[in-house]
Amino acid sequence: MTASPGSASPARYDEIDPRVEALVQDLIAQVADKWTMILIEVLHDHGEQRFTRIAQKVPDISQKMLTQTLRRMERNGLVCRTVHPVVPPRVDYRLTALGESLGEAFCGVWEWAQAHLDTVETARQGFDGRKADA
Amino acid sequence: MTASPGSASPARYDEIDPRVEALVQDLIAQVADKWTMILIEVLHDHGEQRFTRIAQKVPDISQKMLTQTLRRMERNGLVCRTVHPVVPPRVDYRLTALGESLGEAFCGVWEWAQAHLDTVETARQGFDGRKADA
DNA sequence: CTGGATCCCAACCGATACTG
């Protein structure tokens, strides 16, 4: 906790209320991770899916991470989880409106990354080259 | 590596080229972390800053993380590092155009988080409450 | 003042095994 109670924090990262700042950062941390972004994409593209189907679409994710990520997304209101009370259990996951809106917000970063892939690559080579020439 | 050589990957996360996909995700992973976002904000708001000044603005960051993050940002072409050859060393960091553009891309996510803070909070309480009622 | 090197702990994540 960096909570300095009544003491006037001189200059925070911004002019923003530090408490809101912390909340926002926490939220971003929970929501901006690799698997969350991927799952949003999958659910956006293919609509409601059951657990195993999602796992098939994202072969590199472990079942643990899939469960964990879906749970957190559900808790944050990003996905809606529907349990069908049938004998072989069946659970469907669907993106909520909130989840969809987050997906759109991510588009900016995603597009930035795509657009500047080579620029970054050039920068990296320049940097690495500079370090190499002893 | 998830490189399945020649085997036809049936349906990837999207219709996107998996190689590009991987690169983009790697880039996002390097660039979308907590400290990078904060440092972009600080440098955007206050312009060119020297090492210690930045550390002061972000009290919760360790000196190790600050150096590490700045280095990676420099390598990725997000910041420009200027070393002044004076007797007490002085190093200035400034956001590049690329860094600025990334900051703008982040705005979307940032604004989403701010806008939906309470929505998410409500969702969380609903979720937690549902789990509690045994 | 800047930042590299080291130690060490905690959180993350994958693999496996077990339950309803």
Added chain:
DNA sequence: CAGTATCGGTTGGGATCCAG
């Protein structure tokens, strides 16, 4: 089928000390 529980390896990140 859809999870939970547990163990172990890997990484992230803080504290401290040291060098240029």
